[in-house]
Amino acid sequence: MNTGKVLAGGRYHLDRHLGRGGMADVWLAFDTKMDRPVALKLLALDRLRQGHRRDALTEHINARYEKEWQSMARIRSPYVAAIHDRGEEGEQAYLVMEWIDGKSLDHYLGKGSTLTLSQTVRWAGQTCEGLADAYQAEVVHRDIKPANIMINERGDVRIVDFGLARLLDATETHGAGATWQYVAPERCDGEPGTHLSDLYSLGCVMYEMLTGSPPFTSRHDDSMAVVAMHLRQTPTPLRRVRRGVPEKLNDLVMSLLAKRPEQRPQHADIVAKLIRQAVEHAPASGTSSARLVVASENPHVNMDFVERIRAQEQQLRELLAMHSGDHVEVIEARFSLAELTGESGDPRGAADLYERLGTDCTVFYGPYSSRALDAFDAMARWIASPA
Structure with missing residues (x-):
C-alpha cells in the first residue's frame, strides 16, 4: 500500500x-x-544534533554525511548492498540503497539456532569477500552483526549499512554506533576501529553461527558487563560448546577473536580462503560414494555439495512462498536438504535440521505421525555418525 x-x-x-x-x-x-x-x-539527523550547538554540528554532520555516502558509493562488490542515490529535503536526509529481497542473518539465528557448516562457510566467506572489496575502497563498516548481513533470495550475502556507524560516531562517543555483543575490544577502549575491528566482529558472528550465541553475552543485557568480557575474557573454544566443529575452523574463529588487532588475521580476503580451507574435504582419489565421504572422523564440507545445498535451499524458499509449512512438498524438500547436509560431511548439521523437522512434523501431524518418526530416526542416524 x-x-x-x-x-x-x-x-x-x-x-x-x-x-x-x-x-x-x-x-x-x-x-x-x-x-x-x-x-x-x-x-534522523535531528536526533544526532540534540545536545550540541546546532549550527556548528549541522555543518559537521552535513560534511560527514556527504563524505560517508561517497565512500559507501565507491564500493563495488556482489556481496555489498549498492548505494544508488542520496538527497535532502528540508531537515530530512535520505539514502537510497539496493532493495534486498530476503531476510537478515538474525532470522536464521533466532532462538539460539545454529547454522550448518555449508551455510557458515558460504555466508561467512561471502561476508569476508564483501569486506575485502570495501577495504579496497578504504571503507570500514564498524558495525558488523547479523542484522547487517542480509541473505537474498538466491541465498547469497549482501552487507548493508556501511558507513552509518561512523556517521553516528562523528556525533557521539567512539563506539556509539556499535552493537556491544559484536564490538571489538579496541572500540570498547574508545578507538575508532579499523578493518581488523570488522574481522573481530565477524569472528563474533561466526561464533554465533556455530554455537547459537555470541561469544560474550549478559543475562540481563548489561552492556558494560559485555564490554568488560570483550576487553578481558577469553571466549570458550567452539569445540567445547558445540560438537561437530572442525578443529581448523575453531582455531580460525578464535584467532579472529584475539584481543589485540595485530594478533588477528590481517586481511579479509585471506580469511575467506581460510574459512573454506578449514572445512574443505576432498575424497580420496577414485572415491565418489557419499557414504565414504561421510565416514571421515572429522566434520567437514565436501565442496561438491555446496551448490547442490544452495539449490535445495532456494527450492525450499520458493516452495514456502507458495505453500504453508505443513505442505507435503515443503516437508519433502526439508528432508532432502537435511540429507544433503549430512552427505556433505556435516552430520551435526544434518541432525539439527532433522530435529527441527521432526519437531515441526509433530506439531503439524501429531507425535506419532510417520513423517515425525522418520525425521527423528534420521536425526539419530546422523548423531551416531563419526564427527
Missing part, C-alpha cells in the same frame, strides 16, 4: 515502513525513474 509520501520531486514513492533504528527509519520505496524497488533510509 502506497503511503502517498514522495521524495525527490516524486521520484521515490514510499510504500511500506520496514523498521526503525537508532538513527534511521527504513522504507520499501519505488524508484519511478529506474522502475525498481529500493530501500530508502530516512536519516
Whole structure:
C-alpha cells in the first residue's frame, strides 16, 4: 500500500515502513525513474544534533554525511548492498540503497539456532569477500552483526549499512554506533576501529553461527558487563560448546577473536580462503560414494555439495512462498536438504535440521505421525555418525 509520501520531486514513492533504528527509519520505496524497488533510509539527523550547538554540528554532520555516502558509493562488490542515490529535503536526509529481497542473518539465528557448516562457510566467506572489496575502497563498516548481513533470495550475502556507524560516531562517543555483543575490544577502549575491528566482529558472528550465541553475552543485557568480557575474557573454544566443529575452523574463529588487532588475521580476503580451507574435504582419489565421504572422523564440507545445498535451499524458499509449512512438498524438500547436509560431511548439521523437522512434523501431524518418526530416526542416524 502506497503511503502517498514522495521524495525527490516524486521520484521515490514510499510504500511500506520496514523498521526503525537508532538513527534511521527504513522504507520499501519505488524508484519511478529506474522502475525498481529500493530501500530508502530516512536519516534522523535531528536526533544526532540534540545536545550540541546546532549550527556548528549541522555543518559537521552535513560534511560527514556527504563524505560517508561517497565512500559507501565507491564500493563495488556482489556481496555489498549498492548505494544508488542520496538527497535532502528540508531537515530530512535520505539514502537510497539496493532493495534486498530476503531476510537478515538474525532470522536464521533466532532462538539460539545454529547454522550448518555449508551455510557458515558460504555466508561467512561471502561476508569476508564483501569486506575485502570495501577495504579496497578504504571503507570500514564498524558495525558488523547479523542484522547487517542480509541473505537474498538466491541465498547469497549482501552487507548493508556501511558507513552509518561512523556517521553516528562523528556525533557521539567512539563506539556509539556499535552493537556491544559484536564490538571489538579496541572500540570498547574508545578507538575508532579499523578493518581488523570488522574481522573481530565477524569472528563474533561466526561464533554465533556455530554455537547459537555470541561469544560474550549478559543475562540481563548489561552492556558494560559485555564490554568488560570483550576487553578481558577469553571466549570458550567452539569445540567445547558445540560438537561437530572442525578443529581448523575453531582455531580460525578464535584467532579472529584475539584481543589485540595485530594478533588477528590481517586481511579479509585471506580469511575467506581460510574459512573454506578449514572445512574443505576432498575424497580420496577414485572415491565418489557419499557414504565414504561421510565416514571421515572429522566434520567437514565436501565442496561438491555446496551448490547442490544452495539449490535445495532456494527450492525450499520458493516452495514456502507458495505453500504453508505443513505442505507435503515443503516437508519433502526439508528432508532432502537435511540429507544433503549430512552427505556433505556435516552430520551435526544434518541432525539439527532433522530435529527441527521432526519437531515441526509433530506439531503439524501429531507425535506419532510417520513423517515425525522418520525425521527423528534420521536425526539419530546422523548423531551416531563419526564427527
